[in-house]
Amino acid sequence: MSDRIVSWHGAPSKPGYTPPAGAVDAHCHVFGPMAQFPFSAKAKYLPEDAGPDKLFALRDHLGFTRNVIVQASCHGTDNAATLDAIAKSQGKARGVAVVDPAISEADLAALHEGGIRGIRFNFLKRLVDDAPKDKFLEVARRLPKGWHVVIYFEADILEELRPFMDAIPVPLVVDHMGRPDVTQGPDGADMKAFRAFLESRDDIWFKPTCPDRLDAIKEGGKGDPWDAFADAVAPLVADYQDRVIWGTDWPHPNMQDEIPDDGHIVDMIPRIAPTEELQRKLLVTNPMRLYWPEEL
Numbered sequence: 001m002s003d004r005i006v007s008w009h010g011a012p013s014k015p016g017y018t019p020p021a022g023a024v025d026a027h028c029h030v031f032g033p034m035a036q037f038p039f040s041a042k043a044k045y046l047p048e049d050a051g052p053d054k055l056f057a058l059r060d061h062l063g064f065t066r067n068v069i070v071q072a073s074c075h076g077t078d079n080a081a082t083l084d085a086i087a088k089s090q091g092k093a094r095g096v097a098v099v100d101p102a103i104s105e106a107d108l109a110a111l112h113e114g115g116i117r118g119i120r121f122n123f124l125k126r127l128v129d130d131a132p133k134d135k136f137l138e139v140a141r142r143l144p145k146g147w148h149v150v151i152y153f154e155a156d157i158l159e160e161l162r163p164f165m166d167a168i169p170v171p172l173v174v175d176h177m178g179r180p181d182v183t184q185g186p187d188g189a190d191m192k193a194f195r196a197f198l199e200s201r202d203d204i205w206f207k208p209t210c211p212d213r214l215d216a217i218k219e220g221g222k223g224d225p226w227d228a229f230a231d232a233v234a235p236l237v238a239d240y241q242d243r244v245i246w247g248t249d250w251p252h253p254n255m256q257d258e259i260p261d262d263g264h265i266v267d268m269i270p271r272i273a274p275t276e277e278l279q280r281k282l283l284v285t286n287p288m289r290l291y292w293p294e295e296l
């Protein structure tokens, strides 16, 4: 593999928007540090270190209180870096793991003890070699109480994944809304299909995240300030306001060409959730329900 890549902004601006007290950045990652937590031999990208110190400094800079750290594909099924960051957070982080589907009950219990509250299934071919639905389903059926499944897929396989997702017996949280083409607008085919999916069950949650990926110039969008993203996503957040959680996606795995300014990413929040009530649900109440329910 080639050189290690830097996918995050070196000096993100201070956002104009101030998140409410207790706001959760519910989708972020850590990379390494590699010397302590080597990347997977199957990793599709090799990033520079982006460890807990950097993540927590960014959290404070952006005005957030807590993090949900989602295991990045470059760490495969070894969750040590994610668990280390959670352990260093002084109770201010929890996480989502990626596991070998054959994981034992004892190892799942240990992940729970370490602050994990869900597992992630990744269906992006550019990120993982295989995604065995039968094995995923088997492990989804024996998760610790209160856990959920986080799923990452692209809009063109939503229909194909329906029987699999319908069979998952715990809440589902869809990363980045399943990557709709936001340039089609709020009533475009991708948004319609995603809405139909949301209507099929009331325990499907989603993350209205990654304007930088979904409204990128290279994806046919216009880039920052991501107007097409705001237009397409705001109605979805309003209509499903009890099932949305939000995150920065820092350190923006793979974003090499159009690295976003995290201050600008935060300034998207009032554009997709214009009222204080919506912002409180998106940033506080909803993520607390999934990740710190005992505190509610």
Ligand SMILES: O=C(O)c1cc(C(=O)O)oc(=O)c1
Pocket (backbone or CB within 6 Å): 071, 072, 073, 074, 127, 175, 213, 249, 253, 254
């Ligand atoms: O679109 C991506 O490249 C991407 C990658 C990862 C990961 O490598 O885990 O996570 C994300 O949330 C998004």
